[in-house]
Amino acid sequence: MKRRDSLRTLLVGTVAGATLGSTTSCNTDPTTTPPTPETPPATGLYGRLPKEIERDQRIMAEIFLNxxxxxxxxxxxxxxxxxxxxxxxxxxxxxxxxxxxxxxxxxxxxxxxxxxxxxxxxxxxxxxxxxxxxxxxxxxxxxxxxxxxxxxxxxxxxxxxxxxxxxxxxxxxxxxxxxxxxxxxxxGYVGNRPNVWDGVPEEILADHDVELDAEWAAKCIDQSTRETIAEWDEKGNLLT
Amino acid sequence: MQIIENAKVYDAIIVGSGAGGGMATKILSEAGMKVALVEAGPYFDPKDPVTMTQLKNPWDSPRRGASSTRAFGDFDMSWGDWSVDGEPYTQKDGSEFMWWRARMLGGRTNHWGRISLRFGPKDFKHRDVDGLGDNWPISYDDIKPYYDRLDKMVGVYGTNEGRENDPDGFFLPPPKPRLHELYYIKAARKLGVDVIPSRMSMLTKKLNNDRGVCFYCRQCGRSCNQYADFSSSSVFCIPAINGGQVDLHVNSMVKNVLTDEEGRATGVSYISKEDRKEYRLKGRVVVLGASACSTARILLNSKSSQHPNGLGNSSDNVGRYLHDSTGAGRSGFVPALMDQKTGYNQDGTGGMHVYSPWWLDNKKLDFPRGYHIEVGGGMGMPHYGFGWNISEYNKYLGLPTGGYGDKLRKDVKKFYGAFISMAGRGEAIARRENRCEIDPDVVDQWGIPVLRFNYQWSDYERHQARHMHQTFEEIIHAMGGTPLGDTPGKDQDYGLLRPGQIIHEVGTTRMGDDPKTSVTNKFCQLHDADNVFVVDAGPFTSQADKNCTWTIMALSMRTSEYIVEQFKQKNI
Incomplete structure (x- = not known):
């Protein structure tokens, strides 16, 4: 079988592509059954497998607390x-x-x-x-x-x-x-997004009795070179 | 039920698509061999937005990322964990082995920690040092050229430190330490515990035009959609499949290796998870990379008149010498890290930016092998469990605990990031009695006999764990902090985690020169069948105080090139 069919095969029946939101070439199949209106997508897109979506939907449909x-x-x-x-x-x-x-x-x-x-x-x-x-x-x-x-x-x-x-x-x-x-x-959590880490900001370090020693710092990535393809000499010294 | 035979004869059939199988797929297919790659789980591409969890927010999950359906949480990119539906394993004599199985293209490499440590010269000849276990039939010099090429092929950040047993390599530059890591460096060094930049396979710098550069989301466990961390799926399997030499067979659970009258392999038999039928593939070479224990299971289930004890098992060593890294962990509360200024993005790469390689001489200690320390902490992204019992930490400050309202809100902020955690990962001694074998009474839902584990720790490992906790406590105290929880005592094996729990299991098809005491030779080739090779961690004669993945891949590269050479010379 074709590799790209593999995940779809595991999606059999229970969940249609549309339930997963925007599908991709990997398992888009316009002929799969559309989602029934009574069971809307459980939770939006967070990378679930079919059995996990099924579980979420079942739990959401249950009532426990009155x-x-x-x-x-x-x-x-x-x-x-x-x-x-x-x-x-x-x-x-x-x-x-x-x-x-x-x-x-x-x-x-x-x-x-x-x-x-x-x-x-x-x-x-x-x-x-x-x-x-x-x-x-x-x-x-x-x-x-x-x-x-x-x-x-x-x-x-x-x-x-x-x-x-x-x-x-x-x-x-x-x-x-x-x-x-x-x-x-x-x-004040501002992570979970693309960025470039370049060490603890000076103003933060000023509040603490620790520092990054110069020898260690010199070994760390110079972020201005991050997009340059790495090359080494035969001893493992980075040239770029 | 009719067995469905595939008419095609492959040059090689590779079982398993993780670190070892992925590398073999790359090397064999690039050498022009026609390859069948057989994987027990579905296709996976870290780029696929449908299955991607990277950069999801906790509120995208109704349980905020808790572990109700995935053992390491909703966003962990492993399909399959300590248990796999319909595929049990059993225990003997009170054994408590834990076995993580990922069922997906790329296997466990999609979520691993990317800690990429070469074994050192001593690690291959440790019997010479302390008389325990066995030496490998190869030395560091034999494998060094492959480590060197692996560094450049896959990418690993770190630094050349000139350490005797933590060899230098071809490193990308590491990221700078985070704040809590600066505290760790200072405290550990005060105690004489070495600290150096981590060695992790994430691209802090461009390696080639096929893969992106790390954008510091700290989510390598979710597998990177830019391919900026190493996953076998993105780095090996998908490019190899696109190369046209590889037929991928997914959702295909290999049952056994087929052999002919001379006892040589002719192919494999697998159960399709899609139609529950048995299929057969034919190949000139069979390469097993199903994971140390799964490969042992396949071999033990491959009985024939030529191999009555299972394939490769004339010495009764398949499944034996199973050993995992030791593990113990501890957290501490560090007042100096209270009331941190927030508002800057501290995520960094996945895992830690600094670590402590083994720094002591075991001759002076009551345990024979070393461990390294992995460091955790910082102001990470909140998930389910965040802020649990948060006000109780006031007791370490002599302040009232409990409360609600503004006091609670202040407590949450006061203690955010005020903790350090340490995990020790050490070397266990491989012992013949520790093993997996076929359970004669149990089959899985595919009708395949399952593994039964019997693994007991010894005092070597328990004493090492005791030392880990002593070290953790000293470091926490040196940071001006308080270790959390009590020091685990003898009744708790001094905090030693369960065998298998570190997910570094190795040794089940160990290599050696003597066919009576080993399963594979120094090229990871079965002594009993010259066209069957093992490319997972099974051939490890011993584990080191290192994580095993980098060595799995270097060995797989070496084995794969040996296969290509032997194949071209028509020796196999």
Whole structure:
């Protein structure tokens, strides 16, 4: 068989070329079945294999968290990472949508998440006779203050499940937030794009008690020569 | 089921398209031989936008790059990992061998770390140094010309340092160190641990007009669409296929080598993953580059009246002497790297820009072989797991942990990039008892008997891992930092990772001059069948404290040129 047919053969049936977005000569085949409108592309293009796309689509179609749980998560996420003057909030960064997906992708999060949310409502019912999301801001913060810090001396044993749950949702919120464009901008991460690395900038080095010694620096690439084809003498000395 | 015979008779059938098979495909096809390249996975080109993961952002993945479907994360460019659907492997006597298999054109080279270290003179004759294991039947001088040509053919950055057992070569210039690497250099040197620029097969400078130059995205594990890192797919296989001398057979799972009445190979039999039928290819030479363990499996499954114990196995050594690099790793929190200024692109090349080659004399130590240290850290791209338990690091500063809101946001930024990690990769002693063999009870979904592993570490490796952790802790302390986690004790093998976990498995068809104690000769040719060659890491008599890929390719080049010569002289 032709080599270029090989991947397509593994694409049999489940996924049509169009589902993958812009296809290339490698496996474009206009005769493949078009995607059915009921199952739109799961996640856009991120280099998935057919079985991975199928899995993404299946997970996206599933429902685990209910509307009340998602509403509670949204309130908690924004308490954990509220908006600042410079950056949006966790819900601005669609963290609840991320958590909704991730507990289906990683089912071991499901029980701690569902149970923790229920614990939170029981606790707010006990204190204020209402669910967490119907509490006032001050009431919500009163509970959060009791579960947002470790209790190493076990002064509040009744809060232990809440502390554990808050740690989980804080971790998922931070991870979900900083893996978005908004998070990159807040963090100051400017990579993942073509560029030319030429060492730590001087102004950064000025803050640190380390330096690049001249001998080492002299061995490193002179970036003005990067497009010149390498040639060596017979001893391995680079000539270009 | 009818076996489908291909009428064509190839000059050579090459099994596997990774580092060794890719090199063989290049050399044999360029010499004019008609080649069949047989790969168990599908076609792959790092340039293909449909499968490309390079430069994707974490939010392109709904799980933000987590490892739910790929063991090294969504963006890792390996199809197949510790497990392959329908292709199990088993263990004996509590063995915990881990086996990474990539099923795709280019194999594991599409995602490897590109750490490209020549073995040194001592590495080929280490028995002479400490009386352990066996010497190779070849020396550094035999393989040096091939390393030299490999450097220029494939490209590797590094520096000539004049070190006795870390030979010089033909290097492209390295990139400058990152900030955390400058800290590492200073701390390690204070302790007498050598540090030199890394040796990695990425093109920091143009090598030829066929490949691009590194644009510093730190994503070589995703395979480079500019072909600026070495993948066998982009650098060997695709150009060879375009050369017209190569028929590529993909999704083709080789079952066994076919032999004639004289015991010589006549071709291979494979199962097509597309129609689940058995096919046969005929060839004058069979070159096995399926990976050390997969090649052993094929040989052991190639039983005939001439080779009742499996092909090449008259000495009962196929699958034996299996050994992987040792590994241990540790992270540390470094307060001096807190509150870093961000806003500059620190990505650099994939992996580290500096490393520590083995710097000590084992005569003074309680383990016989060395290790090198790979350095990690910096302000990398956030993925799933970023910021996990981040506020807990306040405990190292005597500050309150936990919290939310502005405090949490400040903690995330404060600790971003404030960690260093080190990975030791060392040499294990090859032992006859450590092996893979055919499991008599289990077949995979293609009906092919699977491998069963039996691999146990010895105190040589455990003591080496203990030394690694001691070194890591000293370096972290010298940086003014705190090692994270406890020092692993005896009950945890001192932190020694599982065999196979470093993915440097070698030795299963080891080379030697004596057919009674080895499987291949010094040209990686089976003692028992002169037209069967092995070009993966199977023929390694011993591993070194180096990564194995550069030596796989140099050996494959040497073997392939020997094949061409013998073929032209009609000796095979």
């Amino acid at each position: 509307e009340h749980e998602l509403a509670t998560i949204a309130v908690l996420c924004d308490i954990i990472l509220p908006a600042t003057d410079e950056a949006g909030s966790a819900t601005d960064a669609e963290v609840p949508e991320f958590i909704d997906f991730i507990v289906k992708d990683m089912p071991y999060h499901q029980l701690p998440m569902r149970g923790g949310l229920m614990w939170l409502d029981i606790e707010s019912n006990r204190r204020f006779n209402k669910t967490f999301i119907t509490c006032t801001d001050a009431e919500q913060i009163e509970i959060v203050e009791d579960i947002a810090y470790p209790d190493e001396e076990n002064k509040k044993p009744d809060m232990a499940p809440g502390i554990k749950f808050f740690s989980l949702i804080r971790n998922l919120t931070v991870t979900g937030y900083y893996t978005t464009r908004m998070g990159f901008d807040d963090l």
